Amino acid sequence: MDHGSHEAGKDGEREAVISARGITVGFSGEPVLEGLDIDVWRGEILGVVGGSGTGKSVLLRTIIGLNARSAGTIKVFGEDLDRMTGEERQKIGRRWGVLFQQGALFSSLTVLQNVGVPFREHMRLPDVIADDLARLKIEMAGLPADACGKYPSELSGGMIKRVALARALALDPDIVFLDEPTAGLDPIGAAEFDQLILRLRSTLGLTVFMVTHDLDSLVTITDRIAVLGNRRVLVDGTFAELKKFDHPWVRAYFNGPRAEHFTFG
Numbered sequence: 289m290d291h292g293s294h295e296a297g298k299d300g301e302r303e304a305v306i307s308a309r310g311i312t313v314g315f316s317g318e319p320v321l322e323g324l325d326i327d328v329w330r331g332e333i334l335g336v337v338g339g340s341g342t343g344k345s346v347l348l349r350t351i352i353g354l355n356a357r358s359a360g361t362i363k364v365f366g367e368d369l370d371r372m373t374g375e376e377r378q379k380i381g382r383r384w385g386v387l388f389q390q391g392a393l394f395s396s397l398t399v400l401q402n403v404g405v406p407f408r409e410h411m412r413l414p415d416v417i418a419d420d421l422a423r424l425k426i427e428m429a430g431l432p433a434d435a436c437g438k439y440p441s442e443l444s445g446g447m448i449k450r451v452a453l454a455r456a457l458a459l460d461p462d463i464v465f466l467d468e469p470t471a472g473l474d475p476i477g478a479a480e481f482d483q484l485i486l487r488l489r490s491t492l493g494l495t496v497f498m499v500t501h502d503l504d505s506l507v508t509i510t511d512r513i514a515v516l517g518n519r520r521v522l523v524d525g526t527f528a529e530l531k532k533f534d535h536p537w538v539r540a541y542f543n544g545p546r547a548e549h550f551t552f553g
Contacts, residue, residue: 303330304363305463305495306351311360313343313350320346322519324360328463333489333496335506338516339537344499345389347516348465351497352386353377365462382410384463385456389471392452393440399426399451400436406458422458429454430484446477450484457488464488466498470505482508515541 306328313321320343328334336344349355351362353369362369364380372380393402400422407418426436429450440448449469456464469485470478486509488494500506506513507527514524515538523533531542 304328305330305365306497307363308351309361311347311350311357311362313346313355313357319519321350321357321516324516324520326514326521326524328495328497329512330495331489331493332511333485333498333509335510335513336497336499336516337501337506337513337541338522342516343519344516345467348386348467348497348499352384352465353381378410382459383461384465385459385461386465387449387452387456387467387469389467390448393448393455395440397439398436399431399438399440399443402440402451403454403458406455410459422454425454425457426451428457428488430480445472446474446481449473449481453484457492460492461494463495463497466496466500468499468501470500470502475504478502478504479508485509 304327306326308324308326311321311324311326312319320341324347326347336347338344346355350357351364365383367376367380369377369380394405397405400419403425404415404418404422407413407421408415411418413421423433423436427433431447431450431454435443435447435451440451443451453464453466453469456466466485470481473481482505485496485498489496498505498510510527512524513527513530515522515530515533515535517535517537522535523530523538525533527542530538533539533542
């Protein structure tokens with residue numbers, strides 16, 4: 289990745305809310321990511337793409353601390369995660385929300401209870417207040433009020449994603465991590481979810497880190513796209529810029545049959 293124009297100090301308008309350098313992660317001695325560098329700018333929607341097995345979800349999980357890395361540094365809001373106390377890590381963890389690939393809802397809890405989990409865990413709020421705040425987030429995620437009493441098994445795939453998003457937004461985070469948020473949704477549901485993300489970014493001032501393979505999402509809502517390959521970030525730029533990048537996988541993905549109907553003036 290070329291960081292020449294991307295260092296926060298050299299570009300007064302942009303602030304890196306996440307800055308990762310030299311990230312190396314492996315499993316059973318096999319590196320998945322090696323020497324990877326990436327920045328995420330405040331207020332942007334960054335799309336992260338790559339072929340199967342290139343480590344997209346691994347990168348997301350490494351940034352939020354769920355995967356151990358063997359090398360590299362991760363700074364969030366300018367603070368080095370490795371130099372933080374447990375309490376400081378908890379505080380910074382409250383400043384991001386995560387939507388995992390399958391929603392990761394608790395099957396034995398209702399929608400209202402699922403969304404209320406962060407309030408009870410982190411803020412120890414009384415049930416009445418936690419429920420009121422959860423209802424607010426459920427409405428924010430575009431769900432009807434009557435969804436509150438339902439269990440995950442009673443919800444469609446699109447509703448599960450929205451409940452998971454409502455829970456990710458519970459603590460008013462600055463950053464939201466989305467792992468394949470439109471996977472499994474029909475085109476209309478996926479387009480509605482994309483628009484919801486755009487609205488929330490606009491109204492809440494969110495920064496969004498989105499792992500996806502959905503071309504429609506990449507074109508519609510991302511400000512920038514980072515392509516993973518060869519265990520690192522091969523290139524980053526806008527969709528239009530990546531269409532011109534000379535690399536076999538990037539060419540096939542951004543100029544293939546599915547990409548043909550996207551035109552850029």
